Amino acid sequence: MSSNSQFSLMRQRRFAPFFWTQFLGAFNDNVFKTALLTVLTFDALHWTNLPVSLLNQLIPGLFILPFVVLSASAGQLADKKEKGWLARRVKLLEIVIMLVCAYGWLQHNVWVLIAGVAGMGIHSTLFGPVKYAYLPQHLHTDELIGGNGLIEMGTFVGILLGEILGAMLVSHGDGGVMLVAGITIGIAILGYIASLGIPESPAADPGLKMNWNPVTETIRNIAFSKQNRPVFLSLLGNSWFWFYGAIILAQFPLFAKDFLRGDHSVFVLLLTVFSFGIGAGSLLCEKLSGHKVEIGLVPFGSIGLSVFGIDLALASQAYIAAQDVTAMQFITQPGAIRLLADIVLLGVFGGFYIVPLFALIQTRCEPGHLSRTIAGMNILNALFMVVASLAASAMLVKGFTIPQIFLATAILNVFVAAYIFSLVPEFLMRFLAWILIHTIHKVRGIGTEHIPEQGPAVLVCNHVSYLDAVVLMACSPRPVRFVMDHNIFKIPLISWIFRTAKTIPIAPAKEDKWLMEKSFIDIAQALEEGELVCIFPEGRLTGNGDINQFKGGIMKIIERTPVPVIPMALRGLWGSIFSRDKTNPFERAFRRGPFSRLELVVGEPMLPTAVTPEILQERVTALRGNWR
Incomplete structure (x- = not known):
């Protein structure tokens, strides 16, 4: 069993080029999306006559839509083709998308940019099955937890940095818009250069006959996964995490503005501490698991998601701000540190929850069907996130406050976790042993x-x-x-x-x-x-x-x-x-x-x-x- 730190993988060709490829992809996605959402929110009249609220719902929906429609085909391609070759083609597609979007930025053409959102959704859909099926081909079993931890950390750091950079760039008017156009193309090119170093990853099933019907292929993938009970319930557990996270993160903008009485910097602070928590929890998984796939961490993570979700709701009720505050002023308010600690720990325990689930899927799934299984999971994730959006909207219509939404989601997590662990007691048993x-x-x-x-x-x-x-x-x-x-x-x-x-x-x-x-x-x-x-x-x-x-x-x-x-x-x-x-x-x-x-x-x-x-x-x- 390896005793090396997971960070030693960052010096190795079998991991580092792939890590930077996926990191730059997540980074670019969020520079582009955040820049677009920010400019439409704060400077809509110079871009379109459409209602801003409609666009703010349309853009995330268009990004998620390809996951539902194309994931089944993406999973087949990742099982049929050599993964390094496929990753490079996806990165070339990203460059083309960013070149088209540059035209939209320079011409202030919203519809070209909205098409670019769908294009980046396609890019992420195609890369998703490659992302997690690649790791078990190049990492030993005792390296999977560390490798997945680094990937999750890189993804959330990329998301955070992309959101910060995208919002900062467009705040500089037309000059900032031009910077967004140039920088997103540059990041896409860097991603392609990184992909050139990805070593050969043989196709899992080169003779696979493609089924281009997304409905029948999705049904077939999920039916195949259901034959392996721990894997299938791990897929559902993974999707539940995205449901939980989607509800919590979607409330952060209004939570920061209306409840904490903060400006945009307070919202960025909440995202920062949550992303830091996810990264820290993902990296800690290797140490806590002893270099093996330790699914006992999954119940531990689930317990933390409920405990600190409930405390976040209680801490929110205790927080009082007498005036509007910036991020630095917010930190000095009574109760603010407790709020931030709850958000950090939500991220940490989220890392404990999600990283072992990915490793279990990678090690227990049939190798020749892994990419298609990951694709099926991506479809479930997208559907769960849509349901999360509907559930949050329904709670708001019913008069729930944002802290009450946090509380309801954390309590619901208790029942979902109990149900999943009752179906596969191995999770809870390994937790007790751990x-x-x-x-x-x-x-x-x-x-x-x-x-x-x-x-x-x-x-x-x-x-x-x-x-x-x-x-x-x-x-x-x-x-x-x-x-x-x-x-x-x-x-x-x-x-x-x-x-x-x-x-x-x-x-x-x-x-x-x-x-x-x-x-x-x-x-x-x-x-x-x-x-x-x-x-x-x-x-x-x-x-x-x-x-x-x-x-x-x-x-x-x-x-x-x-x-x-x-x-x-x-x-x-x-x-x-x-x-x-x-x-x-x-x-x-x-x-x-x-x-x-x-x-x-x-x-x-x-x-x-x-x-x-x-x-x-x-x-x-x-x-x-x-x-x-």
Whole structure:
């Protein structure tokens, strides 16, 4: 497993050119859109006789429309074509669009510029499936969280900087308009230059036959995704995030102006702190996940979105401004720091929520169908954002204040999250395991790169405590099917965790022969389906900290299904309150102190033909060493 910082990817050709390509695309989108919206809002009479309110609704709608209409085709193209080639063609399209828009800027032709908005929507639609399908082709599994974090950070920073620059440029009158025309062309050219460095990314399905009907292709994509329940619900979870974010961010202009009594700089400040939060949360995901795809962060992020969304509503009610304020004056107002902290933390927990979802989709989706799956997600995102706009409008019509909209959205998030996590308990289970190893224990993984990223294997480990499976689950980069003594499997509370993890209970033949035979059948089926299976060959917890004799069940497993066997050793758990140490549990807990240190040591895979219970016991004992 990589121990390098995610920022080391910025020095590597397999990542850096792609990062700058997507960053410049997001940056240019928002320079152009914000400049247009600003000039139409504050200088409409020099550009058009149409109502400004109509244009402010039309422009975002035209940008989103291509995501609904063209995403299905864009996903097919990204699976059919080499992604570097496709990225360069999309960047050339961006240059053409910006050249056409330059004519619209210089001629004050609103309709050309509105067509440019639709064109940039097409550009983003075509690039979207490439953006997330590219990463798993060039990054290792333990780099995906860091890579996705950088991409999300870059996207939101690009959006923020683009909005600031676009608003600043057009504030300088006709000279500013000319600057917008020239700078957007320049950014598009820089994006194309960056794309020239993107390494070859082979087509996932070069023989794919294109279906140009967006309706039938979208239905087919979503139906395909529904076959993989965790992936499909991750798509819905991702779309829900955009629903939540669309409602919150859409209120910021009026919230800043009417509720906080701020000028435009206060609105920019709100966007800045939110974008900073998203960037920080996205980057923190790598550290908190331990370089693996840790979906336990998703419930953590969801909890934060509700907690700080509710507190934002409460803090808004407590804020009072006696006069109109600038950004600097706003910061000095009573209650302003609490408001800004809530917005920052909304962004941070949004990063915790969204980055692992992207990584899960990338690792669990069928590789040959990933771009089309991302395209389907983009369609869902666009539809959820439209529904968010309608929902916010309906609440405003019903007389909701903006803080009440924040409160309603945060409370609704609680119910949506509970529903999603009830359908896929793996999210909540991994969250509980993640909390365990970051509170009661501090777990260090050694040699975890030996756990294969794909394909079946049997993991073999010593059995020290009732939490062994939870610790292993938290350290593994992939889901693990555990084989566990049926008596431990039935322990209240933690039994729910084991059932959620699809643990296979086993019993000795003298206790329950039928259950024992069924267990071996279930193990064979799991291995045939390419899953990881973990067994504790001792058959019971150690009573003195030493490793008990390994039993012969492992031989029965690999004789039926010959797969690699990976020895592992837990050390540091003996003496915890969850072990069978007979000394006083309170005295042990005090002696060990909080945040006690554990290690999981993983050895090199063994061929099934080289395995015997005795050899495995020797390997596990050597991996554990003297530290029990």
